[in-house]
Amino acid sequence: MKPLLLLLVSLFTLKSYAAFITWDGDAGDGLWSSPANWTGDLVPGMSDDVVIDNSVVGGSYTISLPPGNTGFTVNTITIAPQTGNGIILLIPASNTASPALSISGNGDALVLHSDATLKNSSGASSGSTLVIVNTFRINNGGRYIHNTARGNASIVSQLSVAEGTEYGELEFDVPGSVQTLSLTGRTYGSLILSSTAHAGPVTYSGNGASTSHIRGDLRIGPGVTFSLGLAANCIIHHDLVQSGSSFFNMQNSTHNNLVRILGNINSEGVITKSGSGQPVLELNGTAEQTIKMNGLLQNATIRINNSEGLRLEMPLTISSHLQFVNGNLFTDDQNLLIFADGATCSGASGNAFVDGPTRKIGDDNFEFPIGTGQIFAPLSISGAGDVSDEFTACYKRQNPQSTPGLGNVITAPVNHISSSEYWELVQNTGSSRKKIRLTASAYSFAKNLQSLLVARFDGSRWQNEGGTNFLQGPAFSPYVTGSVESAGTVAATGAFTIATTESYALNPLPVKLISFSAQLKSPQAAIIQWNLAEACDSTVVFELEKADVNHRFERIQTIAALGRTNQYTTQDFTLSHGLNQYRLKITDEHALVTYSAVASVKYGLHAxxxxxxxxxxxxxxxxxxxxxxxxxxxxxxxxxxxxxxxxxxxxxxxxxxxxxxxxxxxxxxxxxxxxxxxxxxxxxxxxxxxx
Known part of the structure; x- marks a missing residue:
């Protein structure tokens, strides 16, 4: 009898202290309620820790709660498939229990590892279908699908924010046409909004006064409207991804909320607002962000606040307002920034502007917020026009005098034009004549604002378009800054630059390097020559630099300015086989440093x-x-x-x-x-x- 008693005691102890119970699927029906599907042939009870993995059953499989008004309570559930397998735990629509599943354990009571899915399709008519007393942990790669009409607040409120859950997915795919989301004060991993279950348009809405966080992506599927009534910020820590026929309504009420995106925008849908509030879509990442907007951006301000900048991967049309705070917006000829008729822009500055071409549609007076690198050099147009007019402007930081197709032929009273910059302005549609205002920045090297003119290249020479309405900018000794406007309206197409009526000595624009060249003088030597517009101050220093094998330029000679000539020549007798590259570093009398373009000599190889x-x-x-x-x-x-x-x-x-x-x-x-x-x-x- 004693051995038998010991066995009974041991079994009683195991059941009382609840060992882990693992799915073994022996019943073959995939039902949670079948005892044979569990190790020990017992359905898990309220004190049991349930493990659903591939330790006993290999491959992918699905477990379903039974139909009817039957619910289950356990201590914890962990679903952990092996890599390459998928395991689904399903609360089916045929289950009407409220709750269908209760998890009462401490800490991470419900854990979904990568490739694990809990799909809640409960058909309960009221109440909570899934109760989690403590933490609901969805690790990266795991997914919870809310596929029921019942509420979600009691589930979302338990989501873990631990490291490794940033991209755990919570998907709403409800069977009805509307669902209110628990947003205020909540933190999601990745939030996915779908309309597959309803097979028609679905609106997901949410409001509240506390900030909501989406630490992964916000993905809005086709046929979905995501409508916010928040009186607080919504922060998307990664990407906003929208499918076609989707709508992101940033404000449906009176609040002036902020939607902040730290990742990229990839949208085939519409971003808009319907309420009287004034929402702001702010791009505020810590690395360069991209915007790929194949849909529409309507009735909302977009704010750029990222020191690393943003880059367009498709044309972007601003229909309302673009606000610069920090960082440049990079565009190109295929990926234009376009301002619609009536659209506005504010906040552009030396550390926040469009680096690349920008287009304006309409008859508005407009300042193109353009520049390049660290140089903010806006161009403005003003005067009568038509709502269908289109203008494209771009700033070029290069010498117009040596640019193919331009040159340095001038008309009186111009003494000389800039040798460091010009603007391209093209009227794509219409024939309106405009007044043109150009900027003289600290890097325009102007010394007398009042002598500046607007010059326009007419195809053969630079025409004087006059200078008036000078606006003085901050001092940048020894140079002045500000802007100059053409005396009258001009044909708003072509290259424009600033010119002056004064000599180089009085208004340099800047100390001007006309040419820099390198040539083979003999099979053993290269001759390097440069010409200035006129003799410069004797304190100017020229440094000849040569590229090493790692393409880094190093000084090989220092040449002092002579103060009486504008022509300089030196030689290099240390030629290497292949390409020898040179550039000239110029330090002027005010310690301002500029560089020439690179000149090259090929040596050997019958070059x-x-x-x-x-x-x-x-x-x-x-x-x-x-x-x-x-x-x-x-x-x-x-x-x-x-x-x-x-x-x-x-x-x-x-x-x-x-x-x-x-x-x-x-x-x-x-x-x-x-x-x-x-x-x-x-x-x-x-x-x-x-x-």
Whole structure:
């Protein structure tokens, strides 16, 4: 009898202290209520810790609670599939118990690991269908699907915020057309809103006065409207993803709430508002963010507040207001920022502007908030127009005088134009004439604002459009800042830059480097030359830099300004086989540092280098200066601005430098590109304008 008594005592002890109970599926019916499906052939009870994994049953499988008014209470549940498997625990629509499942344990009472899903499709007519006394932990890769018409507050309120749950998914896919979400003061992982179960449009709404956090993505599926009535912020810590035919209504009431996104926007739907409140969509990440908006942004302010900047991956149209706080918005010709008629912009500054082309539609006076790098250089248009007018503006930080297709031909009373910047303004639609206002920043190197003019390139020369209504900006000694407006309206298409009636010495725009070149003087040496607009102060220092094998420029020579000449020449006798790259560092009398463009010399490998095409503007003949380290014959190819080959001939080169005269009198006017190609495939190019 004693051995039998010991066995009974042991069994009683195990049942009293509730060992872990694991799914083994032996009944073969997939039902929670079948005892044979559990180790020990007992249905889990209120003190049991339930483990659903692949330790006994391999592969993917589904467990379902039984139909009818039958509920179950356990201590804890952990669902932990092996990698590559999926396990689903289902509360079916045929189960009407309230609650269908109660979990009463301490700590992380309900845990969904990666690839685990709890789908709550309860058909209960009232009450709570899932009760979790303590924490509901959805680890990254796990998912809870709320597929019932019953409420969600008692479930959402128990969500864990522990590390590793940031992207745990909570999906609402309710069978009806509306569901109120518990948002105020709540913290989700990833929040997914779907309309699959209803097979029609579904509106999910929420309100409250405390901040809601979505630590992963907010994903709004097709046919879904997500409508906020929050009087508090909604913070999306990762991406906003919208499917087509979805709506994100940021405010349906009177509140001026903030929707803050720290990740990217990828939207095929509509972002809008319906209430009288004024919501703000703020992009406030800590790394560069992207906006891919194939839908619509309506009736709401978008705010840029990210020092790392934002980048458009599709065109973005602002229909209401764009507010800059911090960080640049990067655009390009394919991914434009577009302001609709009546749209406005504010807050642009030296650390917050559009870096790239921007388009404005309509008849409004408008300041394009453009610049590049660290330079804010807005361009403004004003004057009568039409609501269908379209203008595109872009700021270029490069020398217009050496830009192909522009040049430095001027008209009186202009003394000279800028050698550091210009603006492109294109009227895409309409023919309205506008007044143009250009900015003189600290990097325009202007010393006298009152002598500035607006200059417009008319296709052959820079025309004086006058200067008036000067607006003084902050001092940046020894330079001035501000803006200048054209004296009258002008055809708002072409290149624009600031000009001055004064000499370089009085108004430099800046200390001007006209040319910087490097040429093979002999098979052993390169000659480096540069020309200034005029002699500079003797305190100016020139440093010749050369790129090393890691493409880092290092100083190889220091040349002091002579104060009486504008032409300088030096040589480099340390040529390396291959490409030798040089640049000039200029430190002016005010310690302002500028750099030239890079000039290159190819040495060895039978290289050729087209060093000079002179003059830049030609009528009858272009003179080509070519350097090579060996005597050879090359092909000379001439292309028009559309890339069509218009002339081809051979040219014989001597070792060292060769001058070639290229007749162009028979060519049509326009921009042409010259290429020299030797038998080894080495190519050297240059450009000129046929007048």
């Amino acid at each position: 050729t280098m087209l060093n000079v095409v002179a003059p830049a503007l030609v009528t009858t003949s272009a003179r080509l200066l070519v350097a090579t380290d060996t005597e050879q014959v090359v092909s000379l190819l001439l292309y028009d601005q559309m890339g069509r080959l218009v002339k081809k001939q051979n040219a014989s080169l001597l070792a060292g430098r060769t001058m070639i005269d290229l007749p162009v009198k028979e060519l049509q006017k326009g921009v042409y590109h010259v290429s020299l190609v030797n038998k080894h495939g080495h190519r050297s190019t240059g450009s000129f304008i046929r007048q």
